[in-house]
Amino acid sequence: MAWIGGLFLGLKPQRQPALEVILQYSVIGIGVMGVAYYDGINGTALVAVAGGLSVGIGFGIKEIISNFISSLWLLFEGSVRPGEILMINGDPCTVRKLGIRATQQRRGRDGAELLIPNQNFFTQEAESYTAEETSRRDAVVVGAAYRHEPSQVIANLEAVAKDHDKVLPYPAPAAFTVDFADSSINYKLLFWVRNPLEAFAVGSDLRQSIWTAFAKNGIGIPFPQRQVYPMEWPPSKDETLRIGGSSQMLQAEESESIG
Numbered sequence: 001m002a003w004i005g006g007l008f009l010g011l012k013p014q015r016q017p018a019l020e021v022i023l024q025y026s027v028i029g030i031g032v033m034g035v036a037y038y039d040g041i042n043g044t045a046l047v048a049v050a051g052g053l054s055v056g057i058g059f060g061i062k063e064i065i066s067n068f069i070s071s072l073w074l075l076f077e078g079s080v081r082p083g084e085i086l087m088i089n090g091d092p093c094t095v096r097k098l099g100i101r102a103t104q105q106r107r108g109r110d111g112a113e114l115l116i117p118n119q120n121f122f123t124q125e126a127e128s129y130t131a132e133e134t135s136r137r138d139a140v141v142v143g144a145a146y147r148h149e150p151s152q153v154i155a156n157l158e159a160v161a162k163d164h165d166k167v168l169p170y171p172a173p174a175a176f177t178v179d180f181a182d183s184s185i186n187y188k189l190l191f192w193v194r195n196p197l198e199a200f201a202v203g204s205d206l207r208q209s210i211w212t213a214f215a216k217n218g219i220g221i222p223f224p225q226r227q228v229y230p231m232e233w234p235p236s237k238d239e240t241l242r243i244g245g246s247s248q249m250l251q252a253e254e255s256e257s258i259g
Helices: 004-010 013-038 041-058 060-079 150-163 196-216 235-256
Strands: 085-088 091-098 101-106 113-117 127-129 136-144 174-180 184-193
Touching: 013 060, 060 113, 060 150, 085 101, 085 196, 091 196, 136 196, 150 174, 150 184, 150 196, 184 196
Parallel strands: none
Antiparallel strands: 085 091, 085 127, 091 101, 101 113, 136 184, 174 184
């Protein structure tokens, strides 16, 4: 029936599931009404009771109704469908099934199954990668010592990205100087991958390759170092005298230099 109705109404194939859901619940509703009429239930009384309960039920299941209407809208619009990749809280997730209440998704980071209420797609932002075009841009940030020429570092970063088989040649990877930090110049390497679910693994591979390339070409990655001097608190008497003696000697040396 949905296929015939889609041909008659001129609907696109991706909107056919919405028509299937509407027809399914319409058949169920007509069946319930038919059974009630066959059993001799007074339709007027049933409508009156339903009207009286509608207010209380509406407040109790408003979230369910909202999710149901949202699912129909999503199905008709075709913006969210199985196979599409969505970014949920920064993690790429694959849409597995669009249900009446929630959308079932599989998170690429750990394979967890997520149930996202359908109304969230109308109240929260979500990055969408359509089923036809799933390429995604990611970045790797790394710091190099000040003694190295930025052009040399940028050339090494771009060469590492171009050598990776899962980094797209177009748009080509590009590296940029982004910040002058306390002990390093920070660089950002931008690259594109075909499958967003592989961006995390590709980024890990690039970081390992960057470390190897830097070591091979003598490019250092600085890191902060701290020296901790142990001290006694409260200071002992000997240490106090030693400190006081050092101060007196220092003052004597300063007096001699002034004289």
